[in-house]
Amino acid sequence: MNETDLLDLPFHHEPVLLADVVELLAPRPGARFVDCTLGGGGHAAALLAAGVELDGFDRDAYAIRAASTRLQPYLDAGALRVHHAPFADAARVLRESAPGVLYDGILADLGISSHHVDQAARGFSFQSDGPVSMVMDGRDAPLSERLDNVDEPTLTRLLREYGDEPNARRVAQTILFGRPWSGTRALAEAIAGVAAKTRGTHKATRSFQALRIWVNDELGQLDVALAELPELLAPGGRLAFISFHSLEDRRVKQAFAALAGVGAPTDLYGHPLVKPRFRLVDRRKGEDRDPNPRARSARLRVIERC
Numbered sequence: 001m002n003e004t005d006l007l008d009l010p011f012h013h014e015p016v017l018l019a020d021v022v023e024l025l026a027p028r029p030g031a032r033f034v035d036c037t038l039g040g041g042g043h044a045a046a047l048l049a050a051g052v053e054l055d056g057f058d059r060d061a062y063a064i065r066a067a068s069t070r071l072q073p074y075l076d077a078g079a080l081r082v083h084h085a086p087f088a089d090a091a092r093v094l095r096e097s098a099p100g101v102l103y104d105g106i107l108a109d110l111g112i113s114s115h116h117v118d119q120a121a122r123g124f125s126f127q128s129d130g131p132v133s134m135v136m137d138g139r140d141a142p143l144s145e146r147l148d149n150v151d152e153p154t155l156t157r158l159l160r161e162y163g164d165e166p167n168a169r170r171v172a173q174t175i176l177f178g179r180p181w182s183g184t185r186a187l188a189e190a191i192a193g194v195a196a197k198t199r200g201t202h203k204a205t206r207s208f209q210a211l212r213i214w215v216n217d218e219l220g221q222l223d224v225a226l227a228e229l230p231e232l233l234a235p236g237g238r239l240a241f242i243s244f245h246s247l248e249d250r251r252v253k254q255a256f257a258a259l260a261g262v263g264a265p266t267d268l269y270g271h272p273l274v275k276p277r278f279r280l281v282d283r284r285k286g287e288d289r290d291p292n293p294r295a296r297s298a299r300l301r302v303i304e305r306c
């Protein structure tokens, strides 16, 4: 299936922690905002309804189309600009398109949308059969191609680091030996045959997560965003990240702590020697605040530029 056919697939995604995002980012008329991960446009719709001007990014052409359709009136009114690009490019794109502009609110709601898992043709699902793809951006090399260019020790390390798979070596051997895979279901069944037991989830869950993170360079993207996005904030502007697993949340937590000067040298009275340019605003857990099952593992963290 090519990218044009994919654009006709239905798109559904319920935004997580919507009320918390709106409360903590406090959108107001005329404020300048960035949504790094438009998805189905749920968070963006709420921010735009509050009167902000928004630059929206997504690396997935399908999400760009779904969000643009939903938010068409804001596009027509010039309140929304949409960029089909990964968020690691967001700072550059914004500096080029709007030099010198600083932003009052920036949101990144990480990972994949429900659409990616629901639509087998996207190649993320192990419940239903689809191509061995897992790419969010159709311009990137699919999983099938990546598997042809990886060695066993590297794949083992990826499955261990990104998926916490205790039987990583056996899983890696099975994946490489069985190539080419006819589809995601055959791949998932083969993985489940050698992966360690899981509680209540499909035995391929950990490996599929690892493969997805690898194919989309999700942690590399996150590291660039954490380094560059804070510098785009105006004084008093806030940056919010929603993450869905500990690999992401740990990075966000550490980057925010460093920006806020946590652990930085202090004088005899405990005052920081260098005044931090950011402050930690809040952190919230999805399971405490949102009945949406997708929110169960969600972690929201927010910082503010001083």
Ligand SMILES: C[S@@+](CC[C@H](N)C(=O)[O-])C[C@H]1O[C@@H](n2cnc3c(N)ncnc32)[C@H](O)[C@@H]1O
Binding pocket: 013, 014, 015, 016, 036, 037, 038, 039, 040, 041, 042, 043, 044, 057, 058, 059, 060, 063, 085, 086, 087, 088, 109, 110, 111, 112, 113, 136, 221
């Ligand atoms: C959890 S969904 C966002 C849902 C959105 N907040 C909403 O309300 O519908 C994550 C979205 O981020 C996109 N995405 C993931 N990583 C990205 C990246 N590095 N750059 C740009 N978009 C990315 C995915 O394609 C997906 O559409």
